[in-house]
Amino acid sequence: MKAAVVLFPGSNCDRDTLVALERITGQKPAQVWHTQTDLPPADLVVLPGGFTYGDYLRAGAMAARSPVMAAVKKRAADGAYVLGICNGFQMLTETGLLPGALMRNAGLKFICKDVHLSVERNDTPFTRKYATGKPIRIPIAHHDGNYFTDDDTLARLEGEGRVAFRYVTKDGAPNEAANPNGSRGNIAGIYSDDMRVLGMMPHPERLIEPGLGGSDGRPLFEGLMEALS
Amino acid sequence: MSEAHIQKIPQADPAANEPEITPAIVAEHGFTEEEYARVLRALNRTPTMTELGVYSVMWSEHCSYKSSRVWLKQLPTTGPQVICGPGENAGIVDIGNGLAAVFKMESHNHPSFIEPYQGAATGVGGIMRDVFTMGARPIANLNALRFGAPEHEKTRHLVEGVVSGIGGYGNCFGVPTVGGEVEFDPAYNGNILVNAMCVGLADADNIFYAAASGIGNPVVYVGSKTGRDGIHGATMASAEFDDDSQEKRPTVQVGDPFTEKLLLEACLELMAEDDIVAIQDMGAAGLTSSAVEMAGKGNVGIELILDDVPVREDAMTAYEMLLSESQERMLMVLKPGREDAARAIFEKWQLDFAVIGTITDTGRMAVYHQGVLVADLPLDSLNDDAPLYERPYEFTVPPAPFDTANAPAPANAAQTLVQMVGSPALSSRRWIYEQYDHTIMADTLQRPGGDAGVVRVHNTNTALAVTVDVTPRYCKADPKEGGKQAVVETWRNLTATGAKPLAITDCMNFGNPQRPEIMGQFAGCILGMKEACEALDYPVVSGNVSLYNETNGTGILPTPGIGGIGLIDDARIYARMDGVKDGDDLILIGDEQGYLGQSLYLRDVLKLDLDKEGGAPPPVDLAAERRNGDFVRGLIATGRLSACHDLSDGGLYVAIAELCMASKIGAAFTLPKGIAAHAALFGEDQGRYIVALPASLTANALQAAEKAGVTARQLGTAGGDQLTGDGLDPISVSTLSEAHEGWFPTYMDATH
Numbered sequence A: 001m002k003a004a005v006v007l008f009p010g011s012n013c014d015r016d017t018l019v020a021l022e023r024i025t026g027q028k029p030a031q032v033w034h035t036q037t038d039l040p041p042a043d044l045v046v047l048p049g050g051f052t053y054g055d056y057l058r059a060g061a062m063a064a065r066s067p068v069m070a071a072v073k074k075r076a077a078d079g080a081y082v083l084g085i086c087n088g089f090q091m092l093t094e095t096g097l098l099p100g101a102l103m104r105n106a107g108l109k110f111i112c113k114d115v116h117l118s119v120e121r122n123d124t125p126f127t128r129k130y131a132t133g134k135p136i137r138i139p140i141a142h143h144d145g146n147y148f149t150d151d152d153t154l155a156r157l158e159g160e161g162r163v164a165f166r167y168v169t170k171d172g173a174p175n176e177a178a179n180p181n182g183s184r185g186n187i188a189g190i191y192s193d194d195m196r197v198l199g200m201m202p203h204p205e206r207l208i209e210p211g212l213g214g215s216d217g218r219p220l221f222e223g224l225m226e227a228l229s
Numbered sequence B: 001m002s003e004a005h006i007q008k009i010p011q012a013d014p015a016a017n018e019p020e021i022t023p024a025i026v027a028e029h030g031f032t033e034e035e036y037a038r039v040l041r042a043l044n045r046t047p048t049m050t051e052l053g054v055y056s057v058m059w060s061e062h063c064s065y066k067s068s069r070v071w072l073k074q075l076p077t078t079g080p081q082v083i084c085g086p087g088e089n090a091g092i093v094d095i096g097n098g099l100a101a102v103f104k105m106e107s108h109n110h111p112s113f114i115e116p117y118q119g120a121a122t123g124v125g126g127i128m129r130d131v132f133t134m135g136a137r138p139i140a141n142l143n144a145l146r147f148g149a150p151e152h153e154k155t156r157h158l159v160e161g162v163v164s165g166i167g168g169y170g171n172c173f174g175v176p177t178v179g180g181e182v183e184f185d186p187a188y189n190g191n192i193l194v195n196a197m198c199v200g201l202a203d204a205d206n207i208f209y210a211a212a213s214g215i216g217n218p219v220v221y222v223g224s225k226t227g228r229d230g231i232h233g234a235t236m237a238s239a240e241f242d243d244d245s246q247e248k249r250p251t252v253q254v255g256d257p258f259t260e261k262l263l264l265e266a267c268l269e270l271m272a273e274d275d276i277v278a279i280q281d282m283g284a285a286g287l288t289s290s291a292v293e294m295a296g297k298g299n300v301g302i303e304l305i306l307d308d309v310p311v312r313e314d315a316m317t318a319y320e321m322l323l324s325e326s327q328e329r330m331l332m333v334l335k336p337g338r339e340d341a342a343r344a345i346f347e348k349w350q351l352d353f354a355v356i357g358t359i360t361d362t363g364r365m366a367v368y369h370q371g372v373l374v375a376d377l378p379l380d381s382l383n384d385d386a387p388l389y390e391r392p393y394e395f396t397v398p399p400a401p402f403d404t405a406n407a408p409a410p411a412n413a414a415q416t417l418v419q420m421v422g423s424p425a426l427s428s429r430r431w432i433y434e435q436y437d438h439t440i441m442a443d444t445l446q447r448p449g450g451d452a453g454v455v456r457v458h459n460t461n462t463a464l465a466v467t468v469d470v471t472p473r474y475c476k477a478d479p480k481e482g483g484k485q486a487v488v489e490t491w492r493n494l495t496a497t498g499a500k501p502l503a504i505t506d507c508m509n510f511g512n513p514q515r516p517e518i519m520g521q522f523a524g525c526i527l528g529m530k531e532a533c534e535a536l537d538y539p540v541v542s543g544n545v546s547l548y549n550e551t552n553g554t555g556i557l558p559t560p561g562i563g564g565i566g567l568i569d570d571a572r573i574y575a576r577m578d579g580v581k582d583g584d585d586l587i588l589i590g591d592e593q594g595y596l597g598q599s600l601y602l603r604d605v606l607k608l609d610l611d612k613e614g615g616a617p618p619p620v621d622l623a624a625e626r627r628n629g630d631f632v633r634g635l636i637a638t639g640r641l642s643a644c645h646d647l648s649d650g651g652l653y654v655a656i657a658e659l660c661m662a663s664k665i666g667a668a669f670t671l672p673k674g675i676a677a678h679a680a681l682f683g684e685d686q687g688r689y690i691v692a693l694p695a696s697l698t699a700n701a702l703q704a705a706e707k708a709g710v711t712a713r714q715l716g717t718a719g720g721d722q723l724t725g726d727g728l729d730p731i732s733v734s735t736l737s738e739a740h741e742g743w744f745p746t747y748m749d750a751t752h
Helices: A014-025 A067-077 A087-095 A151-159 A218-228 B003-007 B023-028 B033-043 B049-058 B109-114 B116-132 B155-173 B245-251 B257-271 B286-297 B318-323 B339-348 B379-384 B413-421 B472-477 B479-495 B516-536 B600-605 B622-637 B651-663 B677-682 B695-707 B733-749
Strands: A003-007 A030-033 A044-047 A081-085 A101-103 A111-119 A136-142 A146-148 A163-168 A187-191 A197-200 B082-084 B091-094 B099-107 B137-147 B177-184 B193-203 B218-223 B276-281 B301-305 B329-334 B352-360 B364-369 B372-378 B444-446 B453-456 B463-469 B500-509 B540-546 B559-568 B585-589 B643-646 B667-669 B689-693 B712-718 B722-725
Touching: A003 A014, A014 A218, A044 A067, A044 A087, A067 A081, A067 A087, A081 A087, A081 A218, A087 A101, A087 A197, A111 A187, A146 A187, A163 A197, B023 B049, B033 B049, B033 B372, B033 B379, B049 B286, B049 B318, B049 B364, B049 B372, B049 B379, B091 B500, B091 B540, B099 B116, B099 B463, B099 B500, B099 B559, B109 B116, B109 B155, B109 B193, B116 B137, B116 B155, B116 B193, B116 B257, B116 B276, B137 B155, B137 B257, B137 B453, B137 B463, B137 B559, B155 B177, B155 B193, B155 B257, B155 B733, B177 B453, B177 B463, B193 B463, B193 B500, B193 B559, B218 B257, B218 B301, B218 B339, B257 B276, B257 B339, B276 B286, B286 B301, B286 B318, B286 B329, B286 B364, B286 B379, B318 B364, B318 B372, B329 B339, B339 B352, B364 B379, B372 B379, B413 B600, B413 B651, B413 B677, B413 B733, B463 B479, B472 B479, B472 B516, B472 B559, B479 B500, B479 B516, B479 B559, B479 B622, B479 B643, B500 B516, B516 B559, B516 B622, B585 B622, B585 B651, B585 B695, B600 B651, B600 B677, B622 B643, B622 B689, B622 B695, B643 B651, B651 B667, B651 B677, B651 B689, B651 B712, B651 B722, B651 B733, B689 B695, B695 B712, B722 B733
Parallel strands: A003 A030, A003 A044, A044 A081, A081 A197, B099 B540, B137 B177, B301 B364, B500 B540, B667 B722
Antiparallel strands: A101 A146, A111 A136, A111 A163, A163 A187, A187 A197, B082 B091, B091 B099, B099 B193, B137 B193, B218 B329, B218 B352, B276 B329, B301 B352, B364 B372, B444 B453, B453 B463, B463 B559, B500 B559, B585 B689, B585 B712, B643 B689, B667 B712
16 A cells, blocks of 8 residues: 655644554655645555644645645545545545534633544445444544534435544443534544545544554554555 | 954944933843943943843843852752753753653743733743754653632633643644643742743754854854744843733743744754754843853854844834744854755745854854944853852741641541542642643653653653652742652652653742742752752753742742653553552552641641641651662562552552542552551651552562562552542542542633
């Protein structure tokens, strides 16, 4: 699998993402600077977390209009897989590659903690190594992760099976107590209509080895590796 | 510029409408008569306004350490592990594998009280800049916060602002905030403390220093543009507060973490090349102090052309440009001919880059603005002539030891425990640390909430343990014992993770040094710290002094904050609090005296006035401390312990409860004979740890302790979901956790 990681000046999860990809795929991903207008050959394009250009405007809003994002859009249209994590998810909604918006957390505060997620389906390259019905534990760290979309879109996402991950309790219940940021439908991640673009707020790259307190992030990269090689 | 220029007499800044220098203006700049006389002697003429401004910031308490230096010199600063001690931007220790840890703690107290979000944010920004100026990538942040009484009208607002400011800056920059401490006390009602610590990682053979060299080398300005913010911040930080302090808001700087992140990446990219001679961040006193320090340390001279300084406001005067504390700026001296290569890197990161001067051989700082020489000052005078005060001091007379007979037992100790673990002093800090990104960089082994934060050293098998500690009520009662205790508590917290403590940074927060009793507190704390550092081979490698922490004449508690770092040789083998398993034995290491002096039990449960009735703080036995700690570290190194926790605030009962809450398991324990139960439960005797281990190993561990001359006893056994002890009501761990987790969010959510 060839992966390319897009770097913005304010990316700050880029190293963690590069390390996770390299450790799991055994290959160094390509790095693409935000001013580039085309991407190297890649099966997977990753938009890592961070603050792109400071995000003093809406998170990801400026990045969505950057030179490199035009190339990412084109590559997505050509059928490449795209993974946006945290700020990357925000960029994907801002570019329109995914529907909806990430608003300020309902509690108005930045939240960093481990959350439990349900894996809604495991027949995509992103989730094939997970079991459905068994919550996974992965950290979140964001200020703007409150997923919002209108009723129709929400119904469509649900109906088309495009919810990738939901915030749930340790026992798998998608209730209010498990929802850290006020997201509609406890949504933590969604797919595009062709299931090739995934945006998610939690950070799988931060928990890929037991020594760090968990490895539930690992199967996501392993699945991609298996499916896209 | 030519010789002819240098011999000219500096003139008024053509960009400013400068007043005559009058005694009133001199006084406004914070000079005493004697200090101003020194300026006149050094110059042999009246200074220009620009020069007066430069002198005032360089000789401010904040920059010159004029009250504290004579005492600071007594601290031990060397050891085989030390690469760089105090005097540079940060301290540096060797951590093996060709790597070095670069770290420092610094205060941002005054700005944070006036404007909590920006004050705290720029405090974090400043300390990170100190660290990456030396060539290190920041890998862990910590902070030590002190607020007034919870019920004080400003406290909630200040907590909210400071915490979001620290988070806002560190989260965007992308460094995990892995530890800290928070305390509430009415003594901080009018003067909170915000101390930020940063630890960075550098190649031991690629460290950058401030000393300029190379006559003719270009002086380069990089980073953000200069504005009018923060002018005289260093002077503000060197004065007491009064009711009009809110008027000082314009002296608080505004932070931009995104630009700081760009500056970090650009600097590290340039540092990988061989282009930099010297580098210094522009912190307190901005361009002035960085230029003066760089040239002064290198025993050279420096010439600055202010017209080339990137500015973001119109018509700035020389005075303003030299004294601005705009954030996210650096000054560098480059090797000749390297300007274009360096410029390309900064342009890639979309940062300003400007050659604004030259290194000279004059020993002076010459400053030009609009073609006019506006300042020409001897560097040795700016750096070394600052008056060094041997301020009169009166040592605190330590109170007599506390007599347990004066402390009644609680009606129900178990209920008292619930009250204590749910109190402002001991409740969980989750509300705070969940607002800080602590998992970024994917190397955090021990997140906030343990005895110390632990981060893996990227791409190695080692890890660093980091902690900040001090117990100000001990320091108030007996500064020397309190200073000692602050140092040993960091040492103990590091040890409790299994780390070998390497060195400390100090952040000395005190009141007005012109009052002999305050100077006595300062001196006492230093003497205690010195003793502890020496006994533990645990030197001070960097630090910061913040004086005049007073409002309307009321000083804070003496608060010598200590930040310690330690090395874990094998990142797979370290101890945590949350690993206690069903059936594990608990062993208590260290002597039990049941000494209640200055304890939280006296302050928060019995509500005694600690100044009058609290007695002496618990004594620190440095030899026992070292013996016990070395023993515990040895046990952890076997890799067979389930958990470890040190005993501090609240004593034995609180420590067991903390272990139980962290591990979500109950425990049954026994009390020692011959000590009143409440004294054994709540006394804060020093040098103690609890370790949890499989029962099969207990006999061996106790034997080993005896052999090492370490006091140890089997304390009890873990299991079930209740905490029980001799004669104590059983209490469920979930009840404890509820109280422990509940206080902070309930307090912050409440409205007036």
